[in-house]
Amino acid sequence: MRNKTTALLPLSALTAALFSPLALANFSVNVGAINVSPNDDSSYLNVVETVAGLPANSAKVGVNSNTQLGLTFDYALDDHWSVQLIAATPFSHNIRVKGSAVDGLPVGKTKHLPPTLLAQYNFGSANADFRPFVGAGVNYTVFFSEKVAPELVNTLVALEAAQASDDVSLSLKNSVGIALQAGFNYKLSDNWGLHAMIAWADIDTDAKVKVNGTTVQPVDVSIDPTIVMVGLRYSFR
Template structure:
């Protein structure tokens, strides 16, 4: 959280610069393309389920699969070297699976949006067509449309934890974290170009399995994905 607070302070400081106060549409660009979230995840164990199933402690966990969506990023050039970028996308949808002793058990599905604001430093090269950059900033991830799988409900029913009349749901806590980025813009003409970037995002959440709206199992999940995008760039 400390790193994300520092990143947010720097980005907000750039937002307060005179260049932002005097908005110029000629400094605005948009990038559209495929964007993938590739989790580099780890988690705490499903300790309650382990106890019910008679499994050794610490032998389970959860992971999240990769998903690709339509990415849309907006750039505003502050000066020769500094640019602000807002990363957006259509909602990502991920399947959540158990690992270890419960490997293969589908826990559920979840959707999320991870809007990210970055300050980019662009290197001043002799070649005007190639524009490499690095970035740092802050990410906010909101989770929604969480659904427990029928496999999870069946497993809990088999263990005697729930009955057919019980409601089993998932709930994930929203996350704040830092984001790091590197990439390159390639100019094709005065207005058109290509955009490539890869980011590392700090996304941590608590995932709850709830029975009749009461938390029965909580797992801390560090999703911490790599995010990659390749797209078309248009400069106004």
């Protein structure tokens, strides 16, 4: 049987390698404001249209924008190539009906975390003060804390599509999609700089309004947001 000391040796070696001065010199952290602005579209709310007597193909859903604290991590692989992980505090979005006589009717709220991993190509010399970059990668969006708006519940009750005692809920499916990015880093000193980027992510979700656990209105939502971040950059040199 391997003793504990022997088992811990590979882990200790890995930790030492990751946090060695040489490895840290390749790391940079960017902190600032990050905004998610949906370029949203959805399938039609056909069930709502039928129950409410609305024209067919007249009502969709829309999602508002939100700004949070952005935190991104860069690791330089060489003078031009790097990888970046985009993270942020949870985004919060209101979902509303878009179009028809019930335009603006609140549907619900949701929060999401969209961790995104990108490969970046940095232009120019590694010692240049101004370095533009482009990136491409994958986004994974996790939706949570979904809540149905009271206005939607009241509307369903008024249309006799639900009763006041019913459990009305909202669920959104997690999403995986591509992400594209462009931006620049500007060096202010050996360690400090400015970071700015704009990105687009393919975020599609299946949303379901449920009454007592039974789906009464499914809708496919394409959020596909434009993501903008501006902040400070610290490089471990």
